[in-house]
Amino acid sequence: MSEGVYGEQASGRVTHTLLRLSTAMRSQAWEWAEGAGLTPTQGEILVLLMQRKGPMRLGEIARETALTAATTSDAVSTLETKGLVEKRRALDDGRALAVRLTARGRTAAKRATAWPDFLSKAVGTLREDEQAVFYRTLLKTIHQLEAQNTIPPHRMCLSCIHFEPSKNPKRTPHRCTLLAQNMSDTNLRLDCSVYETADLATQKKSWKIFAQ
Known part of the structure; x- marks a missing residue:
């Protein structure tokens, strides 16, 4: 697709460049995720839980990742099946569920933080x-x-x-x-x-x- 599709102004060229970067990032994310037996979305959730260093409710995860409630629920359920996360009652509300990493999940989350290394190397130049x-x-x-x-x-x-x-x-x-x-x-x-x-x-x- 040519740059002209996005206009000949600087904003159009910047937009086109960012889209090319997003293509590379999506490709690298899928390559890593498939090797880890996950999807990029599942990997993103693992990293988010590691960053927060504590349990998060499904609604919080959906908001932070800009995912729908249904997609978040499906991804978390799959991660739970894989033994990477576990659901517990929230400490501040016994009616709500909170998600946290298991020991295996923390290991997987640390590995998930490594997939953008290709981008870090480029920026490092x-x-x-x-x-x-x-x-x-x-x-x-x-x-x-x-x-x-x-x-x-x-x-x-x-x-x-x-x-x-x-x-x-x-x-x-x-x-x-x-x-x-x-x-x-x-x-x-x-x-x-x-x-x-x-x-x-x-x-x-x-x-x-x-x-x-």
Whole structure:
């Protein structure tokens, strides 16, 4: 398919390039998953449970992965059959079920985190300053997709109550007040375990400073 399908403007060329990347990622994901006896969706759920380091309800998994409730339920049931996850009553609500990794599931989840290595190697060939600009651009793109409700919100630094953005991080770093850490652009987290959502006014202020 030619680039002209997406327009001759820069946005069209960027879109076409991202679609080519998505093709490579989908191919690599399936190649890994088939070798592991899973599907990419099942692998994604395993990694999510490992990242959260605790039980998650089916609704939470569906929201985080942008899957339908039915697809999530089917994938989790298959993982349970394989002995990779187990369902237990949620601690805060005995009527609800929570999903957690088994010992075998944790091993499988660790292996699942390795399939994007081909992409990491490619990005690693970029200069450090190029990686910083690339990551900054990706964060801003994700933010726009979240604003359009195309993808679920991420637990990222830029929308966290503990984040203090810098107008010039090269001179004065960003700051996480909770962890008492200085942060460059490439240190910003997309999914943080100590994340707490800031109010909308604070989020808008942080993004405005970051976007300058």
